Amino acid sequence: MKIPLSWLNDYVNVADLEIGALRQRLTLAGLEVESIEIIGHAGAELPWDPERVMSAAVLAVRPHPNADRLVLVEVDYGGPEHEIAVTGAPSLYARKGETGLDLKVAFAWEGAELYDGHAEGWVKSRLKKTQIRGEPSRAMVCSEKELGLSEAAGDIIYLSDDTPVGVPLVGILGDYVLDFEIKGPFGHLQSIYGIAREVSALCNRPLKRDPLAVAEAVGLKVASGANFVDLAIADPSLCPRYTATLIRDVEIKPSPLWMQLRLQRAGVRPINNVVDITNYVMLELGQPLHAFDYAEVRPRPGTTQPAIVVRPAAEGERMATLDGEMRVFDDQMLLITDGQGAVGIAGVMGGLDSEIGDDTRAVLLEAANFNFLNIRRTGQMLKLTTEASTRFGKRVDPDLTLPAAARAAELMRDLAHGSVDPVIADLYPGKPERRAIAYDPTLANRILGIEIPLPDQARILSALAFEVVDDGATWTVTVPSYRLDVGLPVDLVEEIARVWGYDRFPGTLIDEELPPLRRNHALEAEEHLRDLLMGLGLDEVITYSLIDPVDETRLRSEPDKALELPGECVVLQNPLAPERSQMRRTLLSGTLRTAWANLRYLDRIAIFEIGRIYTHVDAPDASTGQTGVAEPRHVGMLMTGVRDPLWWQTGAATREKLDYFDLKGVVDVMLDRLGLTAKVQWARPSEGKTHPSFHPGRCAVVSIGNRALGVLGELHPRVRDNFDLPEQPVLALEWDLEVLLDAADVADAEKQIGRLSPHAPVHEDLALVVDEATPAVEVKRAIEAAGRPLVTEVVLFDVYRGEQAGPGKKSLAFGLSYQAPDRSLSDRDVVKVRARIIKTVEKELGARLRGS
Amino acid sequence: MSSFDELEQIREQALAELADARTTAALESWEDRYLGRKGEITQRARLVGQLPQEDRPAYGQRVNEIKRLLGQAFEARAEEIKRTELATQLSAEAIDVTLPGRPVIPGHLHLTTQALRELYAIFGKMGFEVYEAPDVELEAYNFDLLNIPEYHPARDMWDTFWVKDTGEESGDRRLLRTHTSPGQMRAMRERCPEPIRVILPGKCYRYEQITVRSEHQFYQLEGLAVGKGITMTDLIGTLTQFARLFYGPDKAVRVRSSYFPFTEPSVELDAACIFCHGAGCAVCKYTGWLELAGAGMVHPVVLANGGYDPDVWSGFAFGPGVERPAMLRYSVEDIRLFYGNDLRFLRRF
Known part of the structure; x- marks a missing residue:
């Protein structure tokens, strides 16, 4: 909201306040001044030199001796x-030959800096002594553009x-716009007047003007009819008050410069005097007005x-609005109608x-x-927001209609030569009770933590137009009609605090x-x-929870192969875009x-995400707080690209791609760190139960006990293509x-650590031939189980397939470490355990010792 | 030449040759030649029997002396040669120490994670524990219970994503939380009648076009303290501590009045601009201040909805940004870098 200081000064004297101090005071009290536009004064885009840019009077217009289109x-x-x-100003040219004039203009003298009125855009230039078609020139009369007021050139x-001549222009048209x-x-802060009260x-400082006195000053009489x-008002709860004023014989024309400038500075485009006056009064007092063409307002039949x-409205009733749109209403929307039909949406x-x-x-x-709620509902339902609906939606004081009507009538009389009907018709069936709050002034201390003396509390409330009656322990505080935001004792505490000044509050620590x-x-x-995965070389990402539904389709290698996602999808009713229309299930x-996005720039991706x-x-059930939506946390990881960064010893030629075992390696360490290596079950999904997103032969389904953990694998080539990823393992x-x-x-x-053995372990290798289908992890676990407690480490170091293993077989070579906590092991110990291991794997897995 | 003279001659010759030996191999052959089983000294020792009886003790003694002497000379020379050879070897092994080391690939935590952890740590010092609440919220928790009824103009502060009905509806509408404040209600209803000191982090969502400055998904973190004597000055003190821990001990802070429907009184905390330190610059729009956190005393309606009698209890709430301070600190101009996950960006932190 833009407030020209010159306008504010009509209501409260701010002319002598330092602008920075005013800004600070208002901002700290909750009226945040975001920026200040300076017009004409020092600091403006174009400051007007007070000695060179001033008011003046044009007394006569004479022909230019050497130029047809110019005048002197x-x-x-x-x-x-x-x-x-x-x-060459057209309006002066039109008066060529006239003398005895007294036209007040903006005049600039040699040396003044102005905008070039003829240049495209905003080009500053300094006025120089020159000759124009042979006539000396060292001064000029200015256009709005030359002064930087608007683009009008x-x-x-x-x-x-009535402007005196020779006065610095900055004193007349200069301004600060807050x-x-x-x-x-x-609602009470949406106007010049509202800000002035603050x-x-x-x-x-006292207010200079009382809008309530205008009706009297203009000589208007108020009557219900x-x-x-x-x-007539059908429902006072929806329309508490309606005030109508008739102005006859108006002359529609442009508003005077001062009004146009104020409107422009407040961000409203001037149109004509009648429209401008309704806007002007709305900006000044905060009351939206609407002007009907009286000739078009029809009587009731008969x-x-x-x-x-x-x-x-009647359900389904229609009307074309000012913007040319045909609108259809429901029965909760409020209409202004004349004797025959709708003439406006209230x-x-x-x-x-x-x-x-x-x-x-x-x-x-x-x-x-x-x-206000009804207006907001209507605006939202019709997707129609206007300056008026926004203001009404923030609550407008019903007491304001009359002063606004009177002020508008006054301006119509003065600026449109209108003849105001001496009666203002005012129906006020919804006049609210005066609101009073029982206020215990010790509340301020309890909430604020500082002692604000009672007289100060009372003084602050009075300054804000609250009426305070000190009834002893509890005060009766009557709320001004326009303070529709104040209803509770704590609201008064806020008023007291912000005027007292938060800069006077000390900081304390909770003493509780x-x-x-x-x-x-x-x-x-x-x-x-997170730390663990970062330590394993993965970069954390946080992606959008809202995803494209198509992505769930892209995750399927065969269109008819269902992606088993947990539960029903959470879909948005009003998505920003289809690509962000549902909550992720994966x-x-x-x-x-x-x-995909990063492969444009990088050749190696190793990322993880932890999220819901x-x-x-x-x-859903609001009474219990149940949202009805489950939000379990998942962890995702992805690796693709080259395994090792470019390095001078390995060279560029031999760079290998990351494969299944790179990710598996990360996961193995993660599980080890979580103490889960021995508890996790790995399996390749059985035929027909393969995951649609993964390579059927390079995917593990992982579980712990009877709970499924999830999958790990190489992406199915089709899915990789669906996501437009390069031909390399993902x-x-x-x-x-x-x-x-x-x-x-x-x-x-x-977890129990026990004692660490001080004795050196005995190492031994063991190569076992098993069926191709036997998972290595089972062989390893069998060795560990049979070797307990002396076998302390089992490491698979070779997998061999070929003649020596036999068809359909593979040989797995393990390195075993034997160690006892209390003694050095002898060969005899090792031989015994080894024999037990071999017997076990033969029996359980049909394994045989390689070479035997 | 007497046997003795011969002995001395061998000694001199051996020492001279030893001095000439330059390599381990030459040294070994010297050892063989003089001290080995068939070496000169060993052979001379065997000659003792052929000498006259009276010469034998002296000769034997001299042989042993020379043997010992040559042995010592050998050791010394061997040590010398070893040192030289090692020095040669080491000098041959020199490398270009500026060559890049064998690559180790580090991982990184997302900038948001780092920002959140910093906040957890700071507020953890002050006794605030982390309390998490759902992303998909009930309308009642996101709005109504926080003193923001339907159609109320305060709702305009949040553009909301609504969740489509699933059919079996109870009439309770759901949305993606527009702020972490519904967590306040959840914490209060769960903890009542205990005093509360929690921080509520989480993803929030707003129906906003995605631009350099606004995202439809972002993080918030807010704090809530409820007790029987909690005051505005406590809030100011807590946030001043926060500003000092976050930005440094000398950070200037100011409090100004503001508006939030769920706090009364409401305030905004500003910290002196981290770029101009209060002098005024483009980043702080020439005010000298940057917004640190919106805050206020918990509204009595909200306290009551949470189960706490506002005549007995009071509380404060505050919400510093998560991404924005990081953006300011590192001059990040585009908020989309956070959840667009450009790794070139994320790896910088």
Whole structure:
């Protein structure tokens, strides 16, 4: 919201305040000034030199001796002699030959810096002494563009007739425009007047003008009825008040410069005087107004008096709005109707048919008040937001209609030569009770932590127009009608605090009993895993929870092969875009897209993500707080690209790609660190149960006990193509983090270290021939089980297939370490254990010792 | 020549040859020649029997002396040669020490994770524990219970993603949380009537076009303290501590009035701009200050909805940004870098 300081000064004296100090005071009190636009003054884009840019009067316009399109103007700028300036301004050219004039203009003298009125865009230039078609020139009369006021460069600007000559222009048209960023629905702060009230309270200055006195000053009488309109309100809860004013014989024309400038500075485009006045009053007082062409307001059937009826629409009722759109209403939307049909959507937008036009002679001016929630609902339902609906939606004081109507009437009279009907018709069936709050002033101390003396509290409240009656322990504080945001004692505390000034508050530390301390074990375990995976060389990514539904299809190698995703998908009702329209049920697509995006720049990707997936599991229930959506944490990993970075010893030629065992290696270490190596079951999915995203022969389904962890494998080539990834192995994993971390907790609880043996281990190799289908992990586990407790380490160091192993067989070579905690082992010990191991694997796995 | 003279001659010759020996091989052959089983000295020792009886003790003694002497000379020379040879070897083994080392590939934590951890650590010092709440929220928790009823203008502060009904509806609408504040309600309802000191981190979502400055997904972290004597000055003190731990001990902080529907009074905490230190620059829009956190005293309606009697209990809540301070600190100009996961960006942290 843009507030020109010159306008604010109409209501409260701010002219002598230092602008930075004012900004600071307002900002700290909750009226945040985001920026200040300076016009004309020092610091502006184009400061107007007070000695060179000033007001002046054009006294005569004479022909230019050498140029047809130019004239010479005689200007009184307050100096000892009149100056002759050359101009081509059309409005002066039209007066060629006239003398005895007194046209007030903006005048610039040699040396002044202005914008070039003829250049494209904004080009500064300094006014120099020169000759124009043989006539000396060292001064000029200025256009809006030359002064930087607007882009209008076609003609010069005229100041009001009563402007004295020779006064620095900055004192007349210069300004500061404060751009406020006011958070929250505060109708009372949406106007010049509203800000003025705050300045008055914060800076301890009286208000200069009382809008309530205008009606009286203009000589208007207020009555519930008037002979120019038949007024009715169907539902006072939706329309507490309707105030109608009639202005006849208006002359539609442009507004005067001062009003146009104020509107422009407030961010509103001037249109014509009648429209400008409704906008001007809205900006000044915060009351939206609507002007109807009185000639278009129809009487009820059988009567002659034009009627205005405020009523809810009939379901399906239609009307074309000012913007030319045909609107259809439901029965909760409030309409302004005349005797025959809708002429406007209450508080939102007027109808097309009753719009003010150039031939409008009589204006019926509406100043009304509507239920803010209803206006907001209508605006949202119709997807129609206007300046009026926004303001009504932030709550407008119903007491404001009358001052606004009177102010508008006054301006219509002065600026549109309108003749105001002496009666203002005012229906106010929804007049609210005056609100009073029982306020215990010790609350301020309890909430704020500082002692604000009671007289100061009372003084602050009074300055903000609250009426304070000190009844002893509890005060009765009556709330001004416009403070619709204040209803609770604590609201008064806030008023007191912000005016008292938060800069006067010390900082303290909570002097309170500490709540029972709890650990967040789930988070600690998650963070530990993050560190672990980072330590294993993976980069963490955090991808979008909202994904493209197509990605779930892309994860399937065969279109008819279902992707088994947990639960029903959480889909958005109002997505930003189809690509972000549902919540993910898998981390795979996010990591795949991340890989794709990064492969443009990088040749090696190794990433992980820890995050939630989302599925519907139940109906929501607000009474218990159940959202009905499960959000288990998952961990995803992905590796693809070259295994090793480019290095001078290995060279560029032999760079290998990452494969299944690179990711498996990371996972093996992770499981070891979590104490889960021995607990995890690895298996290749059986025929017909393969995962649609993975290479059927290079995919492991992993579980712990009877709980599934997830998959790890090489991506199916089709899926790799679906995600537009290059032809190289893409290794991916997605596991249920809850299962993984639960198991890690159990493993940690069971972990017993005992004593570390001081004796050197005995090493021995063991090569076993088994069926091709026998998983290596089973052989290893069998060795470990049979070798317990002396076999302390079993490492697979060779897998051989060939003649010596036999068809359908493979040979697995393990390195075994034997160690006892209390003694050095002898050959006899080792031989015994070794024999037991061999016997076991022969029996359990049909293995035989290689070479035997 | 007498046997003695011969002995001395051998000694001199052996020492001279030893001095000439340059390599281990030459040294070994010298040892064979003089001290070996068939070496000169050994042979001379065997000659003792052929000498006259009276010469024998002296001769024997001299042979042993020379043997010992040559043995010592040999050891010394051997040591010398070994040292020289090692020096030669080491000098031949010299490398270009500036060549790149064998690559070790480090992993990285996401910048958001690092930012969150920093906040966890700071608020952890002050007794705040992490409390997590769901991303998909009930409308009631995200809005109504936080004093933001339907159609209320305060709802305009959040553009909301709504979740499509699943059919078996109870009438309770769901959405993607627009802020972490619903976690306040969950923490209060779970912990009531205990005092509370929690921080609530998490992903939030807003229906906003994605630009350099705004994302539809981002992180928030907010704090909540509820107790029987918690005040605005406690809030200011807590956040001042936070600013000092986060930005450094001399950080200037200011408090200004603000508005949030779920706090009353509401304030905004600013810290002196990290770039201009208060002088005014483009980053702080020439105010000298940067927003640190929105905050306030928990609204009595919210306290009551959480189960706490507002006449007895009070509390404060605050919400510093997660991405924004990191963006400011590292001059990150595009918020999309966070969840677009350009690894060239993430690997810088």
